[in-house]
Amino acid sequence: MGVFGGQPGSRAVLRLPVKIMLLLVAAWLLVLCVGYAQQFQNPFSRYEPVHIDIDELPRMPTLHLVGDSSMCRGGTNNGVKGVKYEGWGEFAQDYFECKVTSYAISGRSSRMYTWEGRFDRVFNATKPGDYVVMQFGRNDKGKLRPKDNGKAVCPGRELNRTCRSIFKGKKVDVLTFGGYLANATARFRELGANVIIAAPTNNNPYGAGDSFYAKPTEWGPLSKITAEVLNLTWVDHFLYGTEMMRRLGKNETQKLYPVQADRSHTNPLGADFMARAFVRGLMCTDSGLSRYVNATAAQRITGGCLPEMAQDYQG
Structure with a gap:
């Protein structure tokens, strides 16, 4: 009998060593498989983790709207009861990819918006890269004497001119239209806004009849002068x-105003129309805000850019 229990020369002599060898090979293969499996489970285990700060990623800006009843929700606070008014700012979101927030308030002038502290709310919400549209003028006209209503601004195109007045029993310095916009602009620029x-x-x-009156008030040219002095983008919304x-025609234009005697305040249809007019004017400037105009909505805006001289015509 051989050493391993079989006859010398028999095949049984090799059975045990072969089994041991097969077990060793199987164990070795198992170790290799486990190692490869671990690598496939975590293929980046040899690399250091990369931490990304989401605050450093490019953010979509916010468009802040500042203005009066022509822009604000509800359109006006002293219209005909039961009539639906609306300001164009409520439809602006339809034309922009970025978020639009309106801070417009009915009946406000650049001066009143300032002394009421309403700009502070906009300042607090403004972040670097945001855009701010300021549109005033409808309520800025008036006299400081004999009674100051808190809305009228100091007349003149100078940004640093002031007038003395008495408002609510106190002596106050009243700025010009451009002066109030200049002060707000300075703060917005400090915040990194456009x-x-x-x-x-x-x-x-x-x-x-068929009369068509299209001559701008003094506030259109004053807004342009202010924008030029401050090196800002100016949108001729009036034009x-x-x-x-004019292209729409009289009958269709009348449908934009809910009360025929009120030539200023629009209904929702008119507000959407005026939002399109603003976007069309904006796209004819070099403002970076144009990049955020919704391409699909922009297809509803027809017509090209207009020469500035066209604003002086009167039919």
């Missing part, structure tokens, strides 16, 4: 709104 000044919107240009209404 400021745009828009001319006031136009009224219904159609009068009795584009007027030109679009």
